[in-house]
Amino acid sequence: MTRRYSLIALATAVIAAVGTVSAIAQTAIGPLLYDSKGSVVAPANYRDWVFLSSGLDMSYSNPPPEGQHQFDNVFVDPAAFKGFQKTGQWPDKTVMVLEVRHAAQNVSINKAGYIQADIAGVQLHVKDNAKGGWAFYSVGANGQTSRFPDKSSCRACHESSGSVDGTFIQFYPTLIDAAKKAGTYKDGK
């Protein structure tokens, strides 16, 4: 038995399938869009974006919370990725997606270890300077997004422990060098 990504424990809604998000948000074109009510539109195409990394059963608490084994995949929109590679900083309007998937064992010919199965939850981390900077959003079963309170533990932890600008660059191996080269990297404690 197991652990659960503590960030996910805060989510108020989970979605059952990628298809749900895709169906709702298929009008999204750019990386950061708001609907007529001012809510962030969940990106339909984030699996076409740049993959930053995966973790298994990551937890920032000790002992970790119990739960199913889970992978967390992080994607970022390509324009933001290119911007970070050049400057070591996230440009305004950056959209990052945390996709959590159940981990499965003993599937097909795989006799050991874990593979990725269905989606357990999706969250967004969005930088919009016109709206106060970074914010977290959960993506609900209907594809609607819900902004986390600005005093959430998500935000406090990201701000104190993220290597660059409240993001966990220390866990994204293809961006660490760019941040160190630009002098924006700090050790995340």
Next chain:
Amino acid sequence: MTRRYSLIALATAVIAAVGTVSAIAQTAIGPLLYDSKGSVVAPANYRDWVFLSSGLDMSYSNPPPEGQHQFDNVFVDPAAFKGFQKTGQWPDKTVMVLEVRHAAQNVSINKAGYIQADIAGVQLHVKDNAKGGWAFYSVGANGQTSRFPDKSSCRACHESSGSVDGTFIQFYPTLIDAAKKAGTYKDGK
């Protein structure tokens, strides 16, 4: 201690960093290129391609071989991904990349589970009908590619157990539905 992706155990060379591949293959533009000697050029930009999935400590043998904990990331060129989504089949010239990374524990504020660290090895799976169909290549420390023998255990296992056309679609959650819809999916035993 641990397990090792059995496919990787066959590799004769590993690379120490993405940078090595990038430096050698930076002239690559399309997904499948050959150099003047007829060797496949390792794609420099595969981290910009479509991410298919990650596994941790996957093994097709029981008990699994010992070794360090490892993640395996699989990427495919975007044109091939779009082709598969439409038809449930891989088009000619498809290039898939298996990137193996060491798994690390107790990094920064992560107190449980595993994150992805440096690269342990890179292999290619290339479909080129003009050269007999699918072939596997290892990517060496100098960025050079080396074709696996056509009678390798890699090929035999992929052909017998891959869900679609000798590829492990059963481990790629964003492609399973496309294959089932197209009628190309078979259970991988």
